[in-house]
Every structure is written in structure tokens, then in C-alpha cells.
Amino acid sequence: METFVAEMKRYLGLNEQDVDLLRQLGPRLEKYFPEMSERFYSQIPHHPHAFRVFTGQAQIERLKKSLQVWAYGLFQGRYDDAYAAERFQIGYRHVRIGLEQKYVISAMGIVRAFLHDCLVLEVPDSDERRRFAVALNKILDLDLNLMCESYMHATVENLRKLNDQLERANREMAQVSRTKDQFLSHISHELRTPLNSILGFTKMILDGLSESREEEHELLQDVFRSAQHLLGLVSDILDIRRIEEGRMSLRIENVNLRKLLDSTLPLVAIQAAEKGLRLQDQTVGTPLPVAWADEMRLRQVLLNLLNNAVKFTPRGSITLRAQMEDAAMDAPQDRLPRLVRIEVEDTGIGIPPQKRTAAFEEFVQMDHAEASRFRGAGLGLAISRRLIELMGGKIGLEAGCHGQGTLAWLAVPVVETVTPKEPLAASRHRGPGRRSDTNR
């Protein structure tokens, strides 16, 4: 296929004679090139973005030089693809820095008028001058065509990139909207299920369908538990909304972890016992640091981890452990707060490694088909992660110690580090020289 330069040369009728004429003309016009540069760049103050495009006198001087170099080249007669490629690069650069085509066309018009004036001064014979003028116009046309073509190419390329970005954004928005729909459908399903028991059993009792007081009591207990479950769902939904809107406020204070663990474990003990699961608290008897956290929210997160452990463990045990996180990994001591890590390990069905991160994502990332196989809003871990992060802590899932089950952990900042030698109260204002050992 004919290249752009070849096509334009043919169209403009730029032939060998013209090239010869231009080569003769070059040496005769050279002395005018510096002034030509001045004229060309005299337009800069009229450019609307000159302050942005041309950043200093030194740069303008460089540009004036390069315009002269271009002019020498123009009269050398090398009008091939390599020449076109050089002009294209300049056009691309102009588009990148926001220099518009109309200004280049005007500036090139100044160059053209100037060179024709020079021709009048240098070539007195009008016939000879006309031949030179024709050749000069052809090469200036070719050059301007190259510049304009490069502008168009660069602009189209930019548009294509913008279009791709737009398409990507559209696809993402459609995906978000789809997941929101799925989430709504999922939540509506989850809310209706406990309502079924609440309404069904109360209506049965009201209609006198219950056969004994014992049965009535049992049904009312079912109703009560369903209502509690519903309450849990509603507060989960409210929590995630609050977090998403940045309205979740925490009450950070000193938290006695011993008290927290002792008051939280009994909440899952009954359910664990019903499933025949052993609940082991290995934190008993070891000193625990004082945490710097929101007590109610920390309990909520811990309870979430414990409930998950009970829910996804058909048999075996659930073990609770606590230890200080290694500080050396994070940052210099005394800069970032140390973290205490609380672990809940179960012998349950486990979570495949590739699903562990996704488990903490909000519904936007939730796979609906998957989510619908587990009861609940599916928001527990997403809420837990956000709450723990708001407290300046971390949360994670790993495989259980023996490659079986799940090890869920949370870590929150501590205000004091306990060491066997150091009493609790003394460790509060630790100096850099008095580094305390990690308590395990």
C-alpha cells in the first residue's frame, strides 16, 4: 500500500525537479532562518495556554533552534517515511501537551509568508522565483499535511483510550448495580424466612391450633428465636449502611480482655454444646493486656468469629487463644501501637485459600449463588473487618493448625504490654530503652 508521504507527494506533484530546486534554495535562505524562528515564536503571547505549554525562556530558545534545524532539513530533499515519522512524533507530542492544531496551522502560515518574502529578496528574476515558489509551496503543503495527519491520529488514539475507559466504567457500574439487585433479593429472602416462623406460629397459637401448653411454650420459643435472628439481620444491614456512609462512630476506651472473653464465650457455649462441640479457652490463666478498642464492637466481632466457628463445624472443637503480635514486623517500637491477637480455631469445614480474602468483602463482591447456600445476611465478616480496621487493628482467616478447619483471628491495639517481670501499671510509658518481651 502507498504510504502517506508517497500519496501526498503524488497528489501535490512534488517531483525530482522540485527537490533539486529546494536543494538549491536552502543555502540561499539559511541566513534568514534565525529571524524566521523569532517570527514563528512571536505568536506565543497570543496562545491561550502558552504559560502551560512553554515553561521558560530557555525552553523557547531550544525550540527556536529546533525550528531552524527543521528548516535546514526541509531544503535537504529527504521527504521519506523516516521524515514523516519525525513529524508524527512532534504532532503526538503537541496533542499530549494540549497544543491545538489551529495554532500550528497559523504558525506555519507565518513561516510560509516569511519564506516567500525571503524569496523576493534573494531571487530577483520573477520566472525563476515562481519556479522556486511552486516547489516551496509543495514542500510546505506536504509538511503541513503530515502535521495535521499526526494530530488526527493522536486525537483518535486519545478518544479510543477515553472510550475504553468509559466502557470499563460502564461495565463496572452495571456490575455494581447487578450485585446490589442480587443483594436486595438475597436480603429480602433472609428477612422473610424468620418472619415465616414468627407469623406462622403466632397465628397457629391464636387460632387455637396448639394442643398443649407445653407445645405453645415451645412454639413461642421458636418465635422468640426467629425474632432475635431477624433483629440480628436488621442490625447487620444497618451496620453496613452506617459503615459505607462513613457514619460509624466508635467509643474507643480501655478494654479488659479477660472480662470481655469471659462475658462473650457463654453466648456461644450453649450452641456449641448442642452440636457436641468442645469449647476450649486457652487464654485462661495467662495475663492479658488491656486493649484500646470499642468494647461493644469488639465483642460483636469476636462473637461473629465464634458463631462462624460453631456454624461451620459439624464436629470436634473450637479453641480460643490470645498472644501479642510481633512488633518488629510492623514498625519501630513505640511508634505504632502493639497489637494483641485473639484466635478462634475450629475443626470445621474450612475455607479454601482463594476464598479467604473475599470472605471479608461487602455484598458488592458477594457471589450470589454461593451466598444463598449459607443462611444469614452474609455481612458478618465484612462488618467485622471494617469495625476492626476502624479500631486500628487487623483481621484474617487462615487454615487451622493441622491443615484442617479454620483459624480466624483479630488483632487490636493494646495500651499496655504484660510481661512476667513488668507489672501492668509500669509498662504504660515504656521508654525506647526498656523494651519488653512479647508475652506468649
Next chain:
Amino acid sequence: MPQAAIEARAGDRIQTASAMSQTILIVEDHPLVAKFYRMALERAGGYSCLVTENADEIVAAVEQGHVALALLDVSLRGTYWEGRPIDGIELARLLKKRAPGPLPILLATAHAMAGDRERFLAASGADAYLQKPIYDAQQLVETIQHLLAASQPPPSQS
């Protein structure tokens, strides 16, 4: 959280039987909802209930012609067929194929977004669809009676 306590009893197979009764198969992954269906039908009289989420058991009971009507939930968390999860829609199609005679199927679900009803009925081949919460025992029993009556073969002409 009541969650685990409710789930702890999931998967229990409950069968109630009495002479001269029609067997209603109840496939519902939420034990309290299943309990409500069972009580509603038992109190109405004339029905025995087979409550199970086990697909092999479900298919066997249907193939042997023990089941007069199947009441299926759409989303089933604990039901697997040939090694993969199966939902109420797919199960309905399977049971329609495997049943030796006409088997009325009633779908029940809490999926209540616009268009769900038509979509579920069309996809499953079920005879009717109930939207949760289903809390009127009487209405449930009447719907089932109606479906059973409609599925009776017309009296043969001799």
C-alpha cells in the same frame, strides 16, 4: 445468636404417618419453616408428612409412588444430587420426571422480587407457587387440597 441453634436441628428426618393418609413431601432447609408446614398439615388431618432434605431419599420416595404432593422450597442449602447442589426448581423437574404418576408440586420461596414467580414456575414445571411468609395454616392446607383434587385422574369411562 439463635442461628446455630436453629441450624443444629437441620437435616433431621421427620416422618409422621397415619393410616388412610396422603403423604406430603416437605423439602425445606429451614427447620422452623418445615415444622410449621408439618404442624399445619397434621392439625388439618388426613396427611402424613415426609420432611427431608436428602435428595436420594426424596427421589426414592417419589419413585415408589409414596408421595401424593411435594412442597419444595426454592433455595436449598443442604441438598445435593449427583455430587452437586440442587435447588427446588431443578428438583421439581427431576421429581416430575421420576414420579410414576402425576405428582403435583407446590413451590414455596421467600424470593420475592418482581418476575420471580413466572420465572420459577416456568423453569420448574411446578403446579403452583406460594410466596413466603406463608403463615396462614388454613390457606396452605386449602392450596394443597386444591392441588390434590386437581391432579386426581378423571373417572374412567366404562
